[in-house]
Amino acid sequence: MGNKARVVIVGGGFGGLWAAKALANKAVDVTLVDRKNHHVFQPLLYQVATAVLSPGEIATPIRRILHYAKNIEVILGEVTGFDTDRKTVRLDNGAELTFDYLIVAAGARHAYFGHDEWEVSAPGLKTIEDAVEIRRRVLLAFELAERQAYLRGKTEDLNFVVVGGGPTGVELAGAIADIARQAMAKDFKAIDTRKARVTLFEGSDRVLGTFAKELSESAKSQLEDLGVEVRLDSFVSDVKPGKVKVGDEWIDCDVVVWATGVAASPIGRQLGVETDKAGRIFVQPDLTIPGHANIFVIGDMASIKQESGEPVPGVSPAAMQMGTATAKNILADIDGRERNIFRYVDKGTMATIGRSKAIAQVFGLKLKGWIAWMFWLFLHIFFLIGFRNRFIVLAEWFWAYLTRERSARLITGDADELRNALTFISGPEAAKVLDEVSPKKANARVST
Ligand SMILES: Cc1cc2nc3c(=O)[nH]c(=O)nc-3n(C[C@H](O)[C@H](O)[C@H](O)COP(=O)(O)OP(=O)(O)OC[C@H]3O[C@@H](n4cnc5c(N)ncnc54)[C@H](O)[C@@H]3O)c2cc1C
Numbered sequence: 001m002g003n004k005a006r007v008v009i010v011g012g013g014f015g016g017l018w019a020a021k022a023l024a025n026k027a028v029d030v031t032l033v034d035r036k037n038h039h040v041f042q043p044l045l046y047q048v049a050t051a052v053l054s055p056g057e058i059a060t061p062i063r064r065i066l067h068y069a070k071n072i073e074v075i076l077g078e079v080t081g082f083d084t085d086r087k088t089v090r091l092d093n094g095a096e097l098t099f100d101y102l103i104v105a106a107g108a109r110h111a112y113f114g115h116d117e118w119e120v121s122a123p124g125l126k127t128i129e130d131a132v133e134i135r136r137r138v139l140l141a142f143e144l145a146e147r148q149a150y151l152r153g154k155t156e157d158l159n160f161v162v163v164g165g166g167p168t169g170v171e172l173a174g175a176i177a178d179i180a181r182q183a184m185a186k187d188f189k190a191i192d193t194r195k196a197r198v199t200l201f202e203g204s205d206r207v208l209g210t211f212a213k214e215l216s217e218s219a220k221s222q223l224e225d226l227g228v229e230v231r232l233d234s235f236v237s238d239v240k241p242g243k244v245k246v247g248d249e250w251i252d253c254d255v256v257v258w259a260t261g262v263a264a265s266p267i268g269r270q271l272g273v274e275t276d277k278a279g280r281i282f283v284q285p286d287l288t289i290p291g292h293a294n295i296f297v298i299g300d301m302a303s304i305k306q307e308s309g310e311p312v313p314g315v316s317p318a319a320m321q322m323g324t325a326t327a328k329n330i331l332a333d334i335d336g337r338e339r340n341i342f343r344y345v346d347k348g349t350m351a352t353i354g355r356s357k358a359i360a361q362v363f364g365l366k367l368k369g370w371i372a373w374m375f376w377l378f379l380h381i382f383f384l385i386g387f388r389n390r391f392i393v394l395a396e397w398f399w400a401y402l403t404r405e406r407s408a409r410l411i412t413g414d415a416d417e418l419r420n421a422l423t424f425i426s427g428p429e430a431a432k433v434l435d436e437v438s439p440k441k442a443n444a445r446v447s448t
Contacts (some may be wrong), residue, residue, distance in 0.1 A: 004029045004071075007333055008089050010079045010267070012039050012062040015105035015299030018257030018323030025329055030328040031097055032088050033089070035078040040128055041384050043316065044393070046168060046276040048131035049257075050175035051139065051406040055128045057392050060385045075422075084292055088374070090318040099234040101294050101330050104268065104325065108300035108314060110164075111278065117241040121425065122256040125168055131410065134257055137425055138176060141254040141413045142184055142193060149190035160197035161244055161253040163236045164260025165202030167351040170219060172257055174354035177226040182404040197249065198228045199253075201246055203260070204233040208351055208359065210313070215359040218368045220409035222357040239356065241425060255425060262314060264301045271295065276303045285341035287326055296329075298322035304342065312344045316383075321345060352376045 005028045009016045012034040023030050040060040042056075047053040048286040065076045068131070075286050088096040110124030123133055131422070141158055143195050149155045180196035200223065206216040207223070207230060229247070237246035243252050244421050264279035268295040273289045274282050280303035281289060287296045299319035312318050321344060326442070329339040348362030350372060358372035368374060375396065396407060 005100040005330070006031070006098060007101045007330060008033065008097050008102065009105065010034075010089065011105035011107060011265075011299070012036075012065075012074070013042075013299060013319065015064065015107075015319035015323040016103065016319040017062065017300070019103050019105065019327045020066055020069070020072055020323075022263075022324045022327030023072070024066065027070060028071060028101075028330065029071040030069075031075055032062065032072060033075045033077050033097070036060055036127070037076050037078070038061065038128070039065060039385065041380075042126070044384070045125050045128070045131045045379060046171040046175055048128065048408070049103055049125055049134040049138070049172065050179055050407045051135055052175070052400055053393060053396055055132065057389050057396070058384070059128055060389065064266055065385060076276070080193075081267065083171045084271065085293060087294070088285045099294075102215035102269070103323075103326055104295070104297045104301060105257070105299045105319070106267050107265045108280075110258055110279070112258065113261060118258070121241045122163060122239045122244070122258040122336060124258045125172070130281065131176070134172075136397070136411050136413060137255045138179070139409055141423075142180075142188065142196075143190050143411065144190050145226060145254075152387035155191055156192070157250075158191075159253040160196060160198045160250065160269045161256045162198070163244065163256065163258050164198045165200055165207030165232075166202070166259060167219070168209065169200055169202070169257075169259035170223065170351055170353055172259060173198055173228045173230075174223055174352075175224075176224050177228045178354050178404075179406060181227055183406045183409075188261065191246050194227075199251075200228055200230050201234040201236050202230070202232050203245070205232050207232070211349065211351070211359060211361060212366055215361065215366055215368065217416060219351065219353055219359050222359075222369070226354045226357065227311070246276055261392055262300070268297065268301050271297070273351075286339050287322055288341050295324045296327055306344050306346075312350075315349070318344055319348060326443050350379070352377045355404075 002320050007028050007030045009019055009032040017039055018243045020032050035138050039062050041058040044058045079088040080092050083342055084125055090096055092280050109126050112118045115398050136199055145158050145268050160176050162169045163184045177198040180193045188289055191260045223230050234246045236246055238243050239412055243250050244256055268279055268281050271289055280340040281297045282300055283297050283304050289295050289297055299322055300314045306312055325342045350360035352358040356370045356373050358376045360367040360372040379388050381394055
């Protein structure tokens, strides 16, 4: 690859991909490593989890996105560590990549307050696999309730729990309530899906706590309009299959989704520098780590303050801006120019709640309801990668808006997988539902 500077980028999310784009066809040799072959547009993951969109509509192969960049090789692999002195990156198969510059952009996941064992019963939403698993659990809950009602005449109302009132929790709770009250209602005969309870538990005194107070309050009432029960100051302190503990109370539920807490990628600790409690690395103003001017940490893995003293938030615009700024600084080094320090430009924030329901803080304006929703819609289409995806997603949304249908209502997996899933979701007793034969309708044996 000649004598050009070698840049290794770990992660093809918003930070890594934007760094790669800014280095495309420049005088550097770039290797981008990701453990997935695709870049995910995470802001729309909840729509895969709630059957509005299919995975391929919000994820694109990284190799495809960067196909035009002759100087960039994309490698599928899990990074397991670094040797900062020897300037190498270690992959899971023991192979090593050498670098002159390293950009670490491996993102973050939800944290379970030291109880990672809760994850099997209360999955978080971060990857396409997570979204498909949540979709499976939500759809399965309706199917099993219908089956119980039809075979045994038992009709208990469904109970969905979402833990965490940040943007992901709010989006999920709103979308599940919408499915139950609209998309499912006309297709199920033995149960009334509109009676399903959707409860959102938030440990603090308001949802969407990073927004202005009046917008948080509006978000709460917009959620309630959709039928979501919002419980504030309600900290979930334990999770078991089929139930969560809030205060002293155990609450039974059919599906739990976890949408709180942040844990930066554990590979950050391998760099051997100081991190905050969430594992985010304290970076210098040019996003490098202390003592290593050639190693940058960006996106959700980086901990850095804005000029106002507020931390740079863990959102996609911040990761994209960091990626571009880092690439520019590497090119500045190569050209013998001075580096710039990173300055986050806050263009506003928004959160969607459901059909025609959203809040937004943009250009100093506070918007609620339909107008905020339109802003959210067009901005997400604008940033979604690929013309085909934009076109299809817009068409899906238009169809869903007109008909209230969900086009991706697929439960994937065979009977054994479903049995395992049920054991984690609701306990071993629940899995027995799959083997039951109707006492009322002997001929109605349902094959598993
Ligand atoms: C459900 C959800 C909804 C969101 N909604 C919004 C929103 O509406 N607006 C907004 O601005 N932000 C939103 N965010 C936040 C935003 O997506 C993140 O801030 C952004 O993705 C951070 O970019 P990143 O590059 O740091 O990490 P990511 O985009 O997470 O990318 C990390 C990449 O690193 C790869 N990786 C991880 N570990 C390894 C390893 N060991 N080896 C190799 N590769 C690895 C991953 O596969 C991934 O491709 C949302 C996040 C989630 C999870």
